[in-house]
Amino acid sequence: LLAENRITDKSILFVRNIQDLDIGMTMEPVPLEGWQIELSGLIRPYRVVFHAKELLDMEQVEYEMILQCSGNGRNEYGGIKGTPWDQGGVGNVRFAGVPLKAILDKYKIEVDPQVRYITAEGRDAAMGLEKPDLEHSIPIADVLERGIIALRLNGEPLPGIHGGPVRLVIPGLFGTMQIKWLTHLKFETAESPNFYHATEYRVPYTLLQPGEKFRFTLENSRPTWDIRLMSYILQPLPGAILTAGQVTISGVAYNDGKAPVESVLVSIDHGKSWTPANFDIPESLYSWYEWSIEKNLAPGNYEIWARATDALGRSQPLDGRIFWNPNGYEWTGVFKCDITVE
Amino acid sequence: LLAENRITDKSILFVRNIQDLDIGMTMEPVPLEGWQIELSGLIRPYRVVFHAKELLDMEQVEYEMILQCSGNGRNEYGGIKGTPWDQGGVGNVRFAGVPLKAILDKYKIEVDPQVRYITAEGRDAAMGLEKPDLEHSIPIADVLERGIIALRLNGEPLPGIHGGPVRLVIPGLFGTMQIKWLTHLKFETAESPNFYHATEYRVPYTLLQPGEKFRFTLENSRPTWDIRLMSYILQPLPGAILTAGQVTISGVAYNDGKAPVESVLVSIDHGKSWTPANFDIPESLYSWYEWSIEKNLAPGNYEIWARATDALGRSQPLDGRIFWNPNGYEWTGVFKCDITVE
Structure with missing residues (x-):
C-alpha cells in the first residue's frame, strides 16, 4: 500500500497511542473550540494560556515529512516485548x-537563555492514576527551528486519532516526540523525569548484547529523538514470485533531514557488488526519497539488499542487531527482501 | 612509504609537537630516572606521586593501533590555517x-563516582608564559577501559620526539589526546578550560559553511577524541601512470575501534558502481585494515574512490567538506585518487 502513493493517506497511516482517549479513537476531526494551550517555565511572563482556535488566524507552515514510530522494525531485533x-x-x-x-512572538514571550528543553504534554490524564501521563522533552533548538503546532494532516483538519485538534510536530523526530492533543509546553533546563521520557523511548549510549538487561536513566541513555536513516524495498514485496527478465526494484529512503540522502545502493548478491539506485532529492529534506533501479534477473532465489548513505556519511549496518536495545527502538539495519524469480 | 609495512617505523612516523622541548627533538629514548607522575583530583588519597621507573616492574600491555593527527587531511577542506x-x-x-x-590498583587509589574526565598534562611549561600548557580531558570510561602509560613504541623505548619517556596512550583516540611527556593526571567532573582543550582541538556540534567564523566553547563543540572512519588508497599513488590490464588497488582503512570495519567499497566510475575490496579483520580493532582489489583497467584517466563502512553503519561522506570546521579537523571524506592508464 505504501508503495502506491507518495503521500500516505490517513486511512492507512499507522496508529500508536499510549492511552485510550475518547478523541484518540476517531478518524474525525476534533473541535478546536474550548481547547487551551499553556506555556510555562523559564519564560517571561512565566505563564501564558491561549485558545487553540487563535492559531487559525495565524500564518500556517506545511511540512512534507516522515511520521515514524521509533519502535518500527522492532521485530528485526528478535526477542523484544511490545507491539x-x-x-x-x-x-x-x-x-x-x-x-x-x-x-x-505573538504573545511576546521571552525565553530564558538557560532553557535547554521544551517538555510537551498532551491531554492524556483521563486514564486515572494507574498510568503516568505521556510527555517528552525536546531540545529547544529543534523546536524553535522547525516545530509547529499542527492543525492539519494531508490538507484536512487533524483527526482525533492522530492527535487532533492540535499536535506538536517537529519534522525529523520520531512519532512519539510529536505529542498528540497538545495542552502544555514547559520551558526547562533539564529533561523530564516522566516515566515515558526518562525510562521508556530511550536508547542506551553503550552497545548491549541481545537480551541484556538495562536500567535506563537520563545519564546512560538518550531519547529516541532523531529519525534513523532507513531504506525500504517496497517493490517487489518479500516473498514475491517474479518472471525472469527486466525487473524494477523500488522503494523509499529517509533520514532525520539533517543532510540529504546521498545514495541508495542495491545488491542482489549478498553485498558482493552494489549498484546505486536512481532518485531525485525531494523538496522537503524531511520526507522520503522514492528510489528505483532496473535489474535483469535470471531464475533463482534472491535476497535483495538496500542500503542508504547520507551526505554526513551515515549509513546502515549490514546487521542492524548491533544496536539491540530492550525496547527495540531505532531499527536502522540494511533492508533485506527475499524473492523468487521463475 | 606507508604502503610497504603493516607497522609504521618511527623513522617515517609523523611528528606534531606544540612546544619546542629539548626532549621533544630527539629520536633517542629519554631516561626514566627522576621522572615523576602525579595523580590528583577527586580521588582518595587526594594526591599520589610515583616514579615512572616503577612502571618497568609492572605487567605491560601492548596495542597495535592507529596514531593519527586530528588535523590529518586538513588540506582537503580548503582555506584552513595551520600545518x-x-x-x-x-x-x-x-x-x-x-x-x-x-x-x-597498585597505589590503592579510589576514584570518586562523580569523576567524568581525566585531564592529562605533559611537561611542556618550559616555553615560558607566552604559551599555555597543553592538556586534554578524556572521558574516564575510555581511560580506565584501555588507557596505558606507554613506555615503548614498536618494541623499543619511546623516543623523546614521540613523547618519551612516558606518554598517555588510549587506542582509538586522535594523537593530540595521547599526551606526551606525561607528568600529571587530574580526576575531574568537567572538561579542562585549558586553551588547547577548550578552544582548539574541537569540532562544532553544528554544521558550518566553509569560511564561517566560530567561537569554540565547551558547550557548542566537542573535543577531537575518537578517530574518524577513513580509508586510503596507497597503491597506486595519486598521479600514477599504469599499464592497461590487471591492476591491484590497495590501501588501508580504520576507525575508532568501537566496531569492526565492515566493508571497503571501491569505485572507478565516480560511484556508478561499487565493488567490495578484500581484507581480513586484524587482531586489534584499533589498528588499520589492509585491503586490496583487482581491477581490469583499459587505457584512460580514472579517479579511484574508496569508501569504508563499519558495523555501526558509519560511512564516509562523498564530499567530506560537509564537516568543514575552522581548524580542519577530523577529515573523513571518501578518498579519491587520480591515475592514468596507458
Whole structure:
C-alpha cells in the first residue's frame, strides 16, 4: 500500500497511542473550540494560556515529512516485548500548522537563555492514576527551528486519532516526540523525569548484547529523538514470485533531514557488488526519497539488499542487531527482501 | 612509504609537537630516572606521586593501533590555517605500557563516582608564559577501559620526539589526546578550560559553511577524541601512470575501534558502481585494515574512490567538506585518487 502513493493517506497511516482517549479513537476531526494551550517555565511572563482556535488566524507552515514510530522494525531485533512492529509503522505525510517561534512572538514571550528543553504534554490524564501521563522533552533548538503546532494532516483538519485538534510536530523526530492533543509546553533546563521520557523511548549510549538487561536513566541513555536513516524495498514485496527478465526494484529512503540522502545502493548478491539506485532529492529534506533501479534477473532465489548513505556519511549496518536495545527502538539495519524469480 | 609495512617505523612516523622541548627533538629514548607522575583530583588519597621507573616492574600491555593527527587531511577542506597536512599524518604502530587501571590498583587509589574526565598534562611549561600548557580531558570510561602509560613504541623505548619517556596512550583516540611527556593526571567532573582543550582541538556540534567564523566553547563543540572512519588508497599513488590490464588497488582503512570495519567499497566510475575490496579483520580493532582489489583497467584517466563502512553503519561522506570546521579537523571524506592508464 505504501508503495502506491507518495503521500500516505490517513486511512492507512499507522496508529500508536499510549492511552485510550475518547478523541484518540476517531478518524474525525476534533473541535478546536474550548481547547487551551499553556506555556510555562523559564519564560517571561512565566505563564501564558491561549485558545487553540487563535492559531487559525495565524500564518500556517506545511511540512512534507516522515511520521515514524521509533519502535518500527522492532521485530528485526528478535526477542523484544511490545507491539510487534514489522516495517509498517511509517508514513510520509503533510502536517500544517503554526511555528512555535511565531507563537512566542505573538504573545511576546521571552525565553530564558538557560532553557535547554521544551517538555510537551498532551491531554492524556483521563486514564486515572494507574498510568503516568505521556510527555517528552525536546531540545529547544529543534523546536524553535522547525516545530509547529499542527492543525492539519494531508490538507484536512487533524483527526482525533492522530492527535487532533492540535499536535506538536517537529519534522525529523520520531512519532512519539510529536505529542498528540497538545495542552502544555514547559520551558526547562533539564529533561523530564516522566516515566515515558526518562525510562521508556530511550536508547542506551553503550552497545548491549541481545537480551541484556538495562536500567535506563537520563545519564546512560538518550531519547529516541532523531529519525534513523532507513531504506525500504517496497517493490517487489518479500516473498514475491517474479518472471525472469527486466525487473524494477523500488522503494523509499529517509533520514532525520539533517543532510540529504546521498545514495541508495542495491545488491542482489549478498553485498558482493552494489549498484546505486536512481532518485531525485525531494523538496522537503524531511520526507522520503522514492528510489528505483532496473535489474535483469535470471531464475533463482534472491535476497535483495538496500542500503542508504547520507551526505554526513551515515549509513546502515549490514546487521542492524548491533544496536539491540530492550525496547527495540531505532531499527536502522540494511533492508533485506527475499524473492523468487521463475 | 606507508604502503610497504603493516607497522609504521618511527623513522617515517609523523611528528606534531606544540612546544619546542629539548626532549621533544630527539629520536633517542629519554631516561626514566627522576621522572615523576602525579595523580590528583577527586580521588582518595587526594594526591599520589610515583616514579615512572616503577612502571618497568609492572605487567605491560601492548596495542597495535592507529596514531593519527586530528588535523590529518586538513588540506582537503580548503582555506584552513595551520600545518598543511595532506594525508601523511597517520601511522599504524605498537605502543606498550602499563594500564592506568593497574596503576590505580597498585597505589590503592579510589576514584570518586562523580569523576567524568581525566585531564592529562605533559611537561611542556618550559616555553615560558607566552604559551599555555597543553592538556586534554578524556572521558574516564575510555581511560580506565584501555588507557596505558606507554613506555615503548614498536618494541623499543619511546623516543623523546614521540613523547618519551612516558606518554598517555588510549587506542582509538586522535594523537593530540595521547599526551606526551606525561607528568600529571587530574580526576575531574568537567572538561579542562585549558586553551588547547577548550578552544582548539574541537569540532562544532553544528554544521558550518566553509569560511564561517566560530567561537569554540565547551558547550557548542566537542573535543577531537575518537578517530574518524577513513580509508586510503596507497597503491597506486595519486598521479600514477599504469599499464592497461590487471591492476591491484590497495590501501588501508580504520576507525575508532568501537566496531569492526565492515566493508571497503571501491569505485572507478565516480560511484556508478561499487565493488567490495578484500581484507581480513586484524587482531586489534584499533589498528588499520589492509585491503586490496583487482581491477581490469583499459587505457584512460580514472579517479579511484574508496569508501569504508563499519558495523555501526558509519560511512564516509562523498564530499567530506560537509564537516568543514575552522581548524580542519577530523577529515573523513571518501578518498579519491587520480591515475592514468596507458
